[in-house]
Amino acid sequence: MKGVLFINLGSPDSTDPKDVKRYLDEFLMDERVFDFPYWLRSFIVRGIILNTRPKKSAEAYEKIWWDEGSPLIVLSERLKEGVDKFTSIPSALAMRYGNPAIKSGLQALKDQGVTEVLLIPLYPQFAMATTETILVLAEELRQAHFPEMEFTSIPAFYSHPDYVRVLSNSIQRYLQTREWDHLLFSYHGVPERHIRKSDITKSHCKIDGSCCQTPSPAHQFCYRHQCYQTTKQVAEYLGLKPGSYSTSFQSRLGIDPWLKPATNKTIDQMPEQGIKKLAVVTPAFVSDCIETLEEIGIQAKEDFIAHGGEELHVVPCLNDDQDWIKVLGRWIDQWALAEQNA
Numbered sequence: 001m002k003g004v005l006f007i008n009l010g011s012p013d014s015t016d017p018k019d020v021k022r023y024l025d026e027f028l029m030d031e032r033v034f035d036f037p038y039w040l041r042s043f044i045v046r047g048i049i050l051n052t053r054p055k056k057s058a059e060a061y062e063k064i065w066w067d068e069g070s071p072l073i074v075l076s077e078r079l080k081e082g083v084d085k086f087t088s089i090p091s092a093l094a095m096r097y098g099n100p101a102i103k104s105g106l107q108a109l110k111d112q113g114v115t116e117v118l119l120i121p122l123y124p125q126f127a128m129a130t131t132e133t134i135l136v137l138a139e140e141l142r143q144a145h146f147p148e149m150e151f152t153s154i155p156a157f158y159s160h161p162d163y164v165r166v167l168s169n170s171i172q173r174y175l176q177t178r179e180w181d182h183l184l185f186s187y188h189g190v191p192e193r194h195i196r197k198s199d200i201t202k203s204h205c206k207i208d209g210s211c212c213q214t215p216s217p218a219h220q221f222c223y224r225h226q227c228y229q230t231t232k233q234v235a236e237y238l239g240l241k242p243g244s245y246s247t248s249f250q251s252r253l254g255i256d257p258w259l260k261p262a263t264n265k266t267i268d269q270m271p272e273q274g275i276k277k278l279a280v281v282t283p284a285f286v287s288d289c290i291e292t293l294e295e296i297g298i299q300a301k302e303d304f305i306a307h308g309g310e311e312l313h314v315v316p317c318l319n320d321d322q323d324w325i326k327v328l329g330r331w332i333d334q335w336a337l338a339e340q341n342a
């Protein structure tokens, strides 16, 4: 029997700094997130970051937390429940860090008799710190606890016409009633080192002006290429004029070089360039979360206004958009039927 496991990043169980610390420990100690040898990762994460970050992060989570819980988890649940209405195979929702855990999701599917699982990492673009770590952990769990199961995963869908269409339409719907001078595509950042590590050619990704526009097999796993490509395709779909949109990378953590340009610096400079009404879309996330609601919706908005901006509009993530739900339902049905006919 076939089933689906949706997997998102995860959130702390509550906004209590102790829960935030436990969650950040699991997250940041992942060797695909802080990709240093264990002793160095442990020194930086447990010796430095976890001494101060949990309190600061807990305050930020406090500002965006909903009565039902973490926005990321509530919105992921709504997405799963929405998709369930359009498909006839069982599904479960899991988080890479925190709860509900991937092991519990697989167990829930097993309890329903599922042996063939379609893994859907809820990330449009591939990254070592997101899709890869999910697939590696799922495989480890399969070998250890679910050897009878078979896994298939959907590839990064950043350039799938269905995804580009629903994302573009959601942006258009939101912005048609608002005034804006410029649309900023802000993606979660990663250290530049991650891009080089994921380069299967070992020589393509120079992280310069041209590598991401030069065709290469490396792009199958190049987060930077996939982000720029997402922007390009949405801009084409919406007919955006050159100069009326741009791409940046947010949420830098640590001192090593991360993808540039940085969203915070880009936004701060915009008012003096004449951009007073800014719209920001965050296509690395399919569900709104602390990164979109707090970092952009609160912090970046305050900074933009402080630098002379007038309005900053944050386009909601796809969340439980009906067209997005139908697209996911169709992808799942196509997989289920292809398997059936094989």
Ligand SMILES: C=CC1=C(C)c2cc3[nH]c(cc4nc(cc5[nH]c(cc1n2)c(C)c5CCC(=O)O)C(CCC(=O)O)=C4C)c(C)c3C=C
Residues within 6 Å of the ligand: 009, 010, 011, 012, 024, 033, 034, 053, 057, 070, 072, 123, 127, 129, 130, 188, 189, 190, 191, 223, 251, 253, 284, 285, 288, 289, 290, 291
């Ligand atoms: C080394 C640090 C980090 C890397 C690399 C990283 C990559 C990465 N993350 C996301 C998606 C999300 N990240 C979220 C929160 C978050 N991310 C980091 C650090 C790295 N992320 C931290 C420390 C946090 C916690 C919040 C904080 O303390 O500021 C979230 C939101 C979670 C939530 O509960 O709302 C998401 C989603 C992507 C897509 C990505 C690489 C492409």
Ligand SMILES: [Fe+2]
Residues within 6 Å of the ligand: 188, 251
């Ligand atoms: Fe992150």
Ligand SMILES: [Fe+2]
Residues within 6 Å of the ligand: 204, 205, 206, 207, 210, 211, 212, 213, 222, 224, 225
């Ligand atoms: Fe590149």
